[in-house]
Amino acid sequence: MLDIRLIRDNPDQVKQRLAGRSGDFASLVDEVLAIDTQRRAAETERQKLQSDRNRISKEIGIAKKNGQDTSAIETEVRGIGGRIEEIGREADVADARQRDLLLSIPNLPHEACPVGSTAEENPEVRVWGVKPDFAFQPKDHTVLGAALGMLDFEAGVKITGSAFVVYRGAGARLERALISFLLDLHTTQHGYEEISPPLLVKPECLEGTGQLPKFGDQVYHSPEDNLYLIPTAEVPVTNLHRDEIVPLEKLPIQYAAYTPCFRREAGSAGLGTRGLIRMHQFDKVELVKITTPETSMGELESLTANAEKVLQLLGLHYRVIELCTGDIGFGSAKTYDIEVWAPGQGTYLEVSSCSNFGDYQARRMNLRYKDENGKNRIPHTLNGSGTALARLFVALVETYQQADGSILIPEAMRGHFGSAKIG
RNA sequence: GGUGAGGUGGCUGAGUGGUCGAAAGCACAUCUUUGCUAAAGAUGCGUAGCCUUAACAGCUACCGAGGGUUCGAAUCCCUCCCUCACCGCCA
Numbered sequence: 001m002l003d004i005r006l007i008r009d010n011p012d013q014v015k016q017r018l019a020g021r022s023g024d025f026a027s028l029v030d031e032v033l034a035i036d037t038q039r040r041a042a043e044t045e046r047q048k049l050q051s052d053r054n055r056i057s058k059e060i061g062i063a064k065k066n067g068q069d070t071s072a073i074e075t076e077v078r079g080i081g082g083r084i085e086e087i088g089r090e091a092d093v094a095d096a097r098q099r100d101l102l103l104s105i106p107n108l109p110h111e112a113c114p115v116g117s118t119a120e121e122n123p124e125v126r127v128w129g130v131k132p133d134f135a136f137q138p139k140d141h142t143v144l145g146a147a148l149g150m151l152d153f154e155a156g157v158k159i160t161g162s163a164f165v166v167y168r169g170a171g172a173r174l175e176r177a178l179i180s181f182l183l184d185l186h187t188t189q190h191g192y193e194e195i196s197p198p199l200l201v202k203p204e205c206l207e208g209t210g211q212l213p214k215f216g217d218q219v220y221h222s223p224e225d226n227l228y229l230i231p232t233a234e235v236p237v238t239n240l241h242r243d244e245i246v247p248l249e250k251l252p253i254q255y256a257a258y259t260p261c262f263r264r265e266a267g268s269a270g271l272g273t274r275g276l277i278r279m280h281q282f283d284k285v286e287l288v289k290i291t292t293p294e295t296s297m298g299e300l301e302s303l304t305a306n307a308e309k310v311l312q313l314l315g316l317h318y319r320v321i322e323l324c325t326g327d328i329g330f331g332s333a334k335t336y337d338i339e340v341w342a343p344g345q346g347t348y349l350e351v352s353s354c355s356n357f358g359d360y361q362a363r364r365m366n367l368r369y370k371d372e373n374g375k376n377r378i379p380h381t382l383n384g385s386g387t388a389l390a391r392l393f394v395a396l397v398e399t400y401q402q403a404d405g406s407i408l409i410p411e412a413m414r415g416h417f418g419s420a421k422i423g
Numbered sequence: 424g425g426u427g428a429g430g431u432g433g434c435u436g437a438g439u440g441g442u443c444g445a446a447a448g449c450a451c452a453u454c455u456u457u458g459c460u461a462a463a464g465a466u467g468c469g470u471a472g473c474c475u476u477a478a479c480a481g482c483u484a485c486c487g488a489g490g491g492u493u494c495g496a497a498u499c500c501c502u503c504c505c506u507c508a509c510c511g512c513c514a
Contacts, residue, residue, distance in 0.1 A: 048474095
């Protein structure tokens with residue numbers, strides 16, 4: 001969430017920065033300012049009354065010790081108690097309301113974030129490799145997957161429902177090999193610590209990373225336990241340090257985590273998409289960093305490069321785009337998307353979204369660090385997929401398909417997969 | 424799931440209704456002194472909010488969480504959560 005002091009001191013600047021986003025947040029800013037004034041007035045009044053009560057109660061104690069009668073003074077202070085309760089309730093209501101409002105205001109896009117209103121205005125940052133040439137008509141991964149007994153969409157529907165899939169045989173093995181390839185790369189080459197977190201989290205975790213309260217309809221929820229299935233490993237992993245003060249020496253913190261991800265995709269237009277492109281459950285290796293504010297933009301570049309390395313090693317053609325202010329995520333200040341080429345689809349697929357959240361998430365989850373002067377400061381959090389699995393699977397299978405319907409396994413993966421070819 | 428014990432500042436640990444935000448020790452920081460792989464002493468050392476500010480200071484809240492009793496709660500009462508131990512169940 002945004003710092004209330006920033007909003008209080010520079011309301012116009014805040015509104016202007018938010019104006020680049022889709023949606024109107026100026027009125028929310030005004031509302032927060034109004035409630036902030038109310039809240040502080042009530043708070044000040046409450047504290048003054050409490051101070052009075054403390055002072056008088058102390059006097060009563062002393063008087064009683066001296067054997068004096070205190071009934072008159074007790075009656076007086078009883079009245080103060082009533083008023084404290086009344087004004088205190090007002091202050092608490094205003095405080096809760098202010099927090100709610102702050103939680104529903106998105107992050108300010110960074111100055112460096114390109115201005116634009118829709119995805120069409122996202123600038124292309126760089127391109128790696130070229131679209132592969134085929135001497136035949138490349139097939140779709142669903143066709144290849146069915147022919148080779150790797151993907152069973154009917155079984156997914158049978159046991160759970162649409163947009164769930166069963167991987168089997170070489171498909172299951174390839175998925176598993178990809179996961180360990182990604183984890184090994186990031187932990188041994190890029191300096192990330194491997195994390196295997198719980199897949200169910202408390203609501204405060206989702207609030208910390210920004211999914212709640214606004215996007216509650218997108219996550220699976222178990223009401224009996226009040227636990228949520230994670231939509232991304234970003235949630236449990238970033239929240240490892242919720243309510244903590246991290247020592248400076250530990251920064252930057254770098255975590256890599258493989259988890260399945262669960263998304264309801266409520267109201268999503270893409271749910272009808274064929275194959276693995278948009279599932280309710282998919283695997284992902286997520287990269288998370290916690291850094292000082294001074295270094296976070298540099299860390300975003302290295303995090304993105306770490307994710308790109310995956311595609312380079314696998315020899316998959318991709319491009320990197322930067323999201324404009326109108327397309328950027330709720331909590332993000334700056335975001336790169338990595339899109340891999342899928343020949344069978346004839347389109348680029350988003351396999352990674354690398355974002356710098358600035359202090360937005362850290363403030364929500366009360367995460368701080370001690371700087372060199374021993375002062376508590378708010379760090380920056382970043383995350384990016386390194387990478388999303390189902391779509392990486394698609395790109396790999398479609399790119400390396402052969403005329404006879406078999407699939408070659410790229411050199412870098414063979415050790416993990418155990419053979420050079422499927423089919 | 425059952426029974427028992429317990430949750431106090433970075434750590435250990437006192438504190439059962441009134442100058443307790445909390446003794447003492449450890450750790451840490453600065454300074455002083457003696458000196459040399461250290462010792463002694465002094466001072467400081469939690470978090471958040473409010474009010475002010477050039478800065479200091481001041482005030483309020485926080486002793487697992489939330490309620491209650493009281494003029495006044497770390498301390499009494501209720502509910503919940505968590506930790507540990509043992510038992511039960513179990514991949």
